[in-house]
Amino acid sequence: MLTIGTLSRKTGTKVQTIRYYEQIGLMNEAGRTAGGQRRYFEKDLDRLAFIRHSRQLGFSLDSIRELLELSDNPSRSCAEADSIARRQLRQVEQRLKRLQALKKELKRMVAECEGDSVAECKVLEVLRDHSECLTDHDGIGA
Amino acid sequence: MLTIGTLSRKTGTKVQTIRYYEQIGLMNEAGRTAGGQRRYFEKDLDRLAFIRHSRQLGFSLDSIRELLELSDNPSRSCAEADSIARRQLRQVEQRLKRLQALKKELKRMVAECEGDSVAECKVLEVLRDHSECLTDHDGIGA
DNA sequence: GCCTGAACCTCTATTCGCTTTAGCTTATAC
């Protein structure tokens, strides 16, 4: 029987996060000691490792929920799992594209500023006026 | 005098978002009509455009707050603005690296799955076992 | 002066994936 702290150490997950996963139904409800502390089996450790690894690869908790369910039914076709992964890949590729464009713009504005007063700052100039940009950066942020 | 809807259209910002920016003190409190509706000047439009453009380049609202303050003091040195931009660039470059590694892993697992039953699904296999990965993906998600 | 409909208002809740805080209780080792 493993404590929550052991799971935490073995998977690099904060204790609170493990409890959070239980709360949203991603981890099964753990058994408890007489005093109310959670105790886990190896299979819970495996499940948590699966969740964390999937998170590291960028899957959303919702996708992970689906993947876990599939993983629990070994006889089913894996088409669904593959399509989730392909969807994730497409998303990553899209974000990559946006970030690459962003990087270019940022690099350019940083490089072009000669570092005098704010009045002549290239950085601020670009921020004030999108027409100085080479790309469209549609969408926001990330 | 411009209405909030006009600002919204001209900058591609949702009306709610403009009010939100006011609420968090990023936009100045707008003047009001007798009936309580917001009315804006051109300078408010400029400020909002600055904010949105900065957001598109991935700056956080906190960074934007600093940049706006600098922008309001033309006589100051632009070193600070430049350093905010460089910081942003570094962040983008880091995320790019992570995403590129992610993309590789995802691509590989998708490509290697022969699409049979869940029991032999390469996608799920990789998710269960990080040792199948080529990279470390330290950190999570994005 | 009134009607209509678009645009505006406030306030609250929700999203995602956790993290933090506050205030306790339990387990373990000496």
Place this chain on the structure above:
DNA sequence: GTATAAGCTAAAGCGAATAGAGGTTCAGGC
């Protein structure tokens, strides 16, 4: 027996908005 590490719950907070409910104001036409 007691110190201390580790555990517990419940609630709030983060960033950056978005969405909805339910009500008010504005501009134009008649």
